[in-house]
Amino acid sequence: MLWFSGKISGPKPAALLRVGFQIQTDGDCGSKEHSAKRRTYFTLNMSRLPVMSTKRVLTSSSSENSQDMAPVQKKMRKDQDPQRPQTATTIIGDKRPPAAARASLYRPVRGVGAATVAVAPSRGVPKQVKASSAPKAASVKQQAATKPAGTGPTRRQPWDLKGKVSDMESKIRTYQTKIKSLSEENEVLKGSLAQSKTKAAELEREVERQRRKISEFEQEQQRLSGVQSELEKVSSEKNVLQKELSNLEQKYKVIETLRESQEMELQTLKMKQSVQETTMARLRATLKETEELVTSLKETVAHQKDELHAGEMERRQLHNTIQELKGNIRVFCRVRPLEDGGLTKHIQLAPSDNKSIILAKTEESHTGKTADTQKNYHFSFDRVFGPQASQQEIFDEISLLVQSALDGYNVCCFAYGQTGSGKTYTMEGEEVDDTRGVIPRAVQQIFRAGAKLQSQGWEFSFTASFVEIYNETLRDLLYSGKTSKRPEHEIRKAANNEVTVTNLTYEKVYSEDQVLGLIALAKQNRSTAQTALNDRSSRSHSVFQLQIEGVNSGRDVKCKSILCLVDLAGSERMVKSQSQGERFKEMTSINSSLSNLGIVITSLANKESHVPYRNTKLTYLLQNCLGGNSKTLMFVNISPEPDSFGETLNSLRFASKVNDCIIGTASSNKK
């Protein structure tokens, strides 16, 4: 079988048109491999043909192809079968040719048949090519069909082999011509294909370049998108910054306004400063003058201080002289008022004289025939205070002695008298201001006077102690520890003649209130010791001592003294009280101490070589306050009741005895 296969590829310029003949045996039709082997394009070996033997149609000249032509010739001879002289034209294509073309196609080609021309798509040709190849194939066939049309169909006689050969040759020539034109066309197409390939390569490169560009663009786009987000961020930051800037601008405006106002203020201040500088200069001049004045005043003050000190010393001396003239031991008598405020008959006070007292006793006639006789007892003291005398009046007389204590003299003030005669009232008094006694008033005066003397360079320190003597036993009234651990005390006399009590509380005091606190504590200690059956405070002596030390460092002067304020136990006689047992012991002790006090005072007055201070705890403790270096004041308190007449008389006698004593001239403890 002889095949003509052609391929006309699509509308592109690079489309490939393949035209070829395929000679295939029937048995090999199904084998692709064999078909490939046998397929030959433009390989008709014309050497075997008598006409075309010298004419080379196509480049193919392989011996294999020559050999392959043999069966074709054989077949062609077989086809000369007279029984089948038909001419077959088969057109294979996607479309049937138009009717006119079909008519020409069905027309016999020069009346020569037994050849099959097939236009079929070559294997591997894309489908779309078929449509475009159809018109070309149709035109080829048309050519083939139109050529013999002029001659008309000529049926050869079976025996007209020559004619048949001639037809065949003619046919071959036609084909050769066609092949040639197709070959040329193919060459053109090849060129076009090469161009198209070049162009395709270029396009591919272009595409590659474009791809790279796209990739670059994409990268650029990514970068730009990053840039855009950055830009958005920057934009939002810019907005924030703009807002901040706007705020800052507003603030700046405010600050600017403030600055302007401050500048104005500064200007004002500068003006003020200038004025002040002028004032300052004037003041400096004044200051200089003042300093000069101060210097001269200081000199004056120093001079006046010297004079003041000299005056103070002189005052002390004069004061002491007066006190000495008044007597270093003085006795004041104080009459307690009756509870109902009335007047008692047996105590008579001269209205013009405040130093004498008359104790009158009316004795009834035993026979009743004679008139009652009255016996008067006259007593004179340094001062006699009637029942109306106030606490302040009492203290006014004592305050001179208190001043002596600050001047460096030992001062002792004690209250003597029977129980209930007003000793405690006189010494301690009550808490209300008007009724305050000697002790709180003396403390007040000492602290105030000490403070005043500071301006003259005096520095004072005070030490307080409060002791009770009961049945010749000492008891610390400032003790604040446990009762069970209350210590025992002994009186000691140091080498410098200072008398101290062992284990006694000596409290440094810095204010009047602190001393008042200690007096309150002492009162509490005394009240806890006594019972309902035993009013111990009446039967014990309480001794408050304030040690005073003064230093005038500028003048190198020191002074040291003791202010001693004593509330003595009741002085009632043993017989009257009819005391027994413990009470007897108490009374013996009291009487002993009081009589010894009288003995000591008398000894001092008589300037005896031996003064029996150590006879009792009381006189031993008061040794320094009663000696030649002291000023002593005794209150004799008397009760106004008629039934106390005897005790009153005794008290006045004792006081009178003391009053008659003249203790040696006191000397100040100055160093």
Ligand SMILES: Nc1ncnc2c1ncn2[C@@H]1O[C@H](COP(=O)(O)OP(=O)(O)OP(=O)(O)O)[C@@H](O)[C@H]1O
């Ligand atoms: N001058 C006075 N004016 C008013 N009342 C006074 C006066 N003197 C004493 N009294 C009162 O008399 C009473 C007895 O006085 P006070 O206790 O002072 O006597 P005393 O001698 O201390 O007795 P004792 O020895 O028992 O302590 C008290 O209630 C007191 O207030």
